Amino acid sequence: MTKYLFALDLDGTILDRHKNISRFTKKYFRKLQEKGHIVVIATGRPYRAAKRYYEELNLETPLICYNGAFVYAPKDATFPNLVSLFKKDLVFQVLKTLTGLYSNVLLETNEEIFFDHEDHDLSPFFWKEDMKVYQGNVFETLFVDPMTVILRVDKEAMPLIQERLLQYPELEARAWAFLPFCEISYRQVSKSSGIRLVAQHYDVASCHIVAAGDSDNDLLMVEDAAIGIAMKNAIIELKAIADYVTVHDNNHNGLPRLIKKLLRKKIINEA
Numbered sequence: 001m002t003k004y005l006f007a008l009d010l011d012g013t014i015l016d017r018h019k020n021i022s023r024f025t026k027k028y029f030r031k032l033q034e035k036g037h038i039v040v041i042a043t044g045r046p047y048r049a050a051k052r053y054y055e056e057l058n059l060e061t062p063l064i065c066y067n068g069a070f071v072y073a074p075k076d077a078t079f080p081n082l083v084s085l086f087k088k089d090l091v092f093q094v095l096k097t098l099t100g101l102y103s104n105v106l107l108e109t110n111e112e113i114f115f116d117h118e119d120h121d122l123s124p125f126f127w128k129e130d131m132k133v134y135q136g137n138v139f140e141t142l143f144v145d146p147m148t149v150i151l152r153v154d155k156e157a158m159p160l161i162q163e164r165l166l167q168y169p170e171l172e173a174r175a176w177a178f179l180p181f182c183e184i185s186y187r188q189v190s191k192s193s194g195i196r197l198v199a200q201h202y203d204v205a206s207c208h209i210v211a212a213g214d215s216d217n218d219l220l221m222v223e224d225a226a227i228g229i230a231m232k233n234a235i236i237e238l239k240a241i242a243d244y245v246t247v248h249d250n251n252h253n254g255l256p257r258l259i260k261k262l263l264r265k266k267i268i269n270e271a
Contacts, residue, residue, distance in 0.1 A: 001270050005038040005204040007064070007195045007221060008255070010045060010053060012214035013231055016251045021056055028256035030058055035270070038202050040064060042191040044183075044217050046148075047072055047110060049127040062201070064194035067185065067217050069147045070110070071194045079201055084189045085145040092139060094149070094171070094184060097164050102182075104152035105138055109145075114138050119152060121179055149184040158182060177216045177235050192221040210268065212255050213238065227268065229258060 006029070008014050014025055029039050039057065042064040043050050054063055054074075062073035062081075073079035095105065106122055107114040114134045115122070134141040153161065153175075161173050161182065175182045191211075199209055211218070211225035214234040222228035223241050230242035233249040244262070246254035262268045 001036055002208060003036055003038065003202070003204055004208045004210055004268060004270075005040060005195070005199050005202065006032060006259070007040050007042045007191070007198075007209065007211040007225070009191075009213035009215070009218050010041060010043040010050060012233060012250050013212055013218075014250070014255055015053070021053055022253055024253045025256050026056055028253075028260070032259075033058070038198070038204055040195065040198050042068075042195060042211070042213075042221060046070070046108060046127060048130070062194075062198050064191055064198065066108075066147050067183070068190045068192070068194035069185070071197055080197075082194070082197060083147070084186060085147055086149060086184075086186075088142050088145050090168075091142065091146065091149060094165070094168065095138070097167065098151070098161060101157045101161050101164070102151035102153050106148070106150040107138060107142060107146040108148045110147070112144060114142050114146070122150070122152065122181070151182050151184070152180060153182050154180060174216060183217075190220050191217065192224045195221055195225075210259070214250065227262070229255065231255065 014021055033039050038061055039059060040061045041050055041054055044067045045065060047063060047065045050063055050065055060075045062071050062079050064071050069084040071082040073081060104116050104119050112132045116138060158175050165171055165173055170186055171184055172187050173182045173184055207226045209225045210227040211221040212229035213222055214231040219238055222238060228242045230238040230245045231250055232246045232254055239245050244258060246258045248254035248257055
């Protein structure tokens with residue numbers, strides 16, 4: 001049998017509107033694993049906010065978190081875990097460069113959260129449980145190298161933010177699709193780079209990688225995959241570059257239903 005790697009986004013892809021994985025979806029991806037395929041979660045969430053779904057799917061593969069900045073295999077000691085950090089001095093330089101273009105900042109590690117002030121739009125993304133939370137001027141509170149840099153911005157400010165970041169050629173800014181935030185990241189770090197690392201570990205050829213998502217942080221992995229899938233509920237930009245778009249959305253098991261069809265038609269050929 002030909003082994004495939006299936007990289008799955010969480011929110012808007014295999015999670016429904018209630019942030020749950022349906023019984024059908026769980027059963028289907030467990031079955032793919034039993035057949036010998038590699039199933040991997042690729043999410044912007046931190047590990048602590050993805051662990052529940054990892055366990056529900058009975059995965060033993062690495063988790064791709066923080067959009068590729070943290071690739072961690074809790075059950076595979078042979079996997080070379082990856083942690084991509086921003087030097088705190090670089091964070092301070094970037095924030096000074098972007099002075100006046102953001103109104104709040106969120107920085108995270110696996111143990112700490114730092115933010116300037118409480119933000120009701122950002123709070124759902126904190127997952128504060130068991131975390132040390134530092135609220136106040138991050139120039140004064142930040143004492144470690146973070147994995148994420150998230151800024152509250154007006155969409156109109158994005159061109160100027162991207163212009164100012166040109167002095168940091170290793171960095172880029174990505175606006176969130178549905179909320180007034182942008183994320184600073186290293187250009188070489190993405191869900192796609194995490195998928196390549198996992199594929200190499202399991203000896204899966206690039207022509208046997210399937211990736212599915214719904215939002216702007218899924219663009220590169222869907223474009224790079226041999227078979228890139230956009231959800232029915234995905235942003236227009238993702239649908240435009242995907243090889244396939246699901247007929248059903250994330251609330252109606254859209255992804256497993258499409259993959260099942262692609263297997264039946266031997267577009268995903270296990271022979």
